Amino acid sequence: MPKSRKRILTGDRPTGALHLGHYVGSLANRVKLQDDYESYIIIADVQALTTHWEKDENLTRDVFQIATDYLAAGINPEKSTIFIQSRIPEIHELTMYFSMYTSVNVLRHNPTIKSEAAQHGFKDITYGFLGYPVSQTADIAIFKADLVPVGEDQIPHIELARKIVRRFNDLYKPVLVEPQVLIGDIPRLIGLDGKAKMSKSLNNAIFLMDSPLEVEQKVQNAVTDPARIRKTDPGHPEVCTIFEYQKVFNPGEVEQIENECRQGKIGCVACKKNLASKLNLLLEPMRERRQKYSDRSLVMDILKEGTNRAHQVARETMADVREAMNINYFA
Ligand code: TRP
Ligand code: SF4
Numbered sequence: 163m164p165k166s167r168k169r170i171l172t173g174d175r176p177t178g179a180l181h182l183g184h185y186v187g188s189l190a191n192r193v194k195l196q197d198d199y200e201s202y203i204i205i206a207d208v209q210a211l212t213t214h215w216e217k218d219e220n221l222t223r224d225v226f227q228i229a230t231d232y233l234a235a236g237i238n239p240e241k242s243t244i245f246i247q248s249r250i251p252e253i254h255e256l257t258m259y260f261s262m263y264t265s266v267n268v269l270r271h272n273p274t275i276k277s278e279a280a281q282h283g284f285k286d287i288t289y290g291f292l293g294y295p296v297s298q299t300a301d302i303a304i305f306k307a308d309l310v311p312v313g314e315d316q317i318p319h320i321e322l323a324r325k326i327v328r329r330f331n332d333l334y335k336p337v338l339v340e341p342q343v344l345i346g347d348i349p350r351l352i353g354l355d356g357k358a359k360m361s362k363s364l365n366n367a368i369f370l371m372d373s374p375l376e377v378e379q380k381v382q383n384a385v386t387d388p389a390r391i392r393k394t395d396p397g398h399p400e401v402c403t404i405f406e407y408q409k410v411f412n413p414g415e416v417e418q419i420e421n422e423c424r425q426g427k428i429g430c431v432a433c434k435k436n437l438a439s440k441l442n443l444l445l446e447p448m449r450e451r452r453q454k455y456s457d458r459s460l461v462m463d464i465l466k467e468g469t470n471r472a473h474q475v476a477r478e479t480m481a482d483v484r485e486a487m488n489i490n491y492f493a
Pocket of ligand 2: 386387390397398399402403404405419423424428429430431433434
């Protein structure tokens with residue numbers, strides 16, 4: 163199938179509800195990109211198993227959760243193909259071929275693998291975990307994706323993907339496309355505790371599915387500048403988490419808020435109210451779309467259709483791959 167527009171591939175492991183950190187870090191960008199690129203979004207359930215293999219009863223729930231979050235956030239199934247990794251067996255076939263010439267030492271020294279292994283407290287790492295960058299390369303290569311919009315932690319994986327693809331094209335036949343990283347310029351969003359990035363496991367997140375009241379309460383409970391006791395105390399926005407959010411979610415008023423905070427003219431309660439209303443303004447259309455997708459069979463149909471479409475592309479690439487490798491016995 164000839165490609166008219168450039169193709170992008172992105173995705174996530176399904177490990178729970180998406181939050182504002184995901185929204186500013188990648189979802190908002192994906193929503194924009196789907197207008198200009200042929201866009202594929204992978205729900206990497208097999209990759210989730212590389213760290214969560216014993217919790218597989220949650221996987222179906224998490225796949226639906228992330229698909230619904232995507233749709234609520236504005237991923238349009240008419241423009242983007244959302245699909246499930248495990249249901250495309252050709253990805254796993256291609257992973258196997260790539261693994262024949264990919265060095266174990268190179269994988270062991272991959273900085274993202276190292277830091278994730280430490281994070282999960284793995285003393286011994288499994289074959290599947292060590293090899294997930296190879297599988298991720300197959301995710302990308304099988305769609306002949308030109309661009310992969312990812313965060314910084316994924317760069318080592320895309321570098322590896324480029325090398326694996328280049329090597330394939332040299333060894334066999336140049337049928338695969340070397341992918342390029344498309345980096346968003348949005349920094350990581352800090353969590354409500356102000357200590358680490360927003361993340362579900364740190365319990366410092368505002369979820370896309372939170373109600374207006376939950377958003378208000380979470381914002382009101384966040385710590386601000388500890389030096390401020392009275393409203394008239396001069397504030398230090400640079401140490402305040404709420405101010406970080408004002409910068410991201412309320413850019414039009416941020417200068418005024420900074421001045422009023424420093425001069426003790428605005429109280430934290432009012433500042434937080436203002437922020438919560440901006441967040442709820444952003445989340446409101448997502449709530450409306452989520453309502454529409456509360457019928458699970460709708461989400462199921464979108465996943466089925468996306469996975470079928472993706473499967474067709476994967477089949478076509480694999481026909482080329484097998485031919486290039488001289489293993490297309492029955493063609
Ligand atoms: N590794 C990505 C994450 O941790 C998920 C992912 C799997 C992915 N396959 C991909 C991202 C292919 C981009 C391209 O979220
Ligand atoms: Fe933070 Fe706003 Fe309070 Fe200033 S007024 S310390 S920016 S919450």
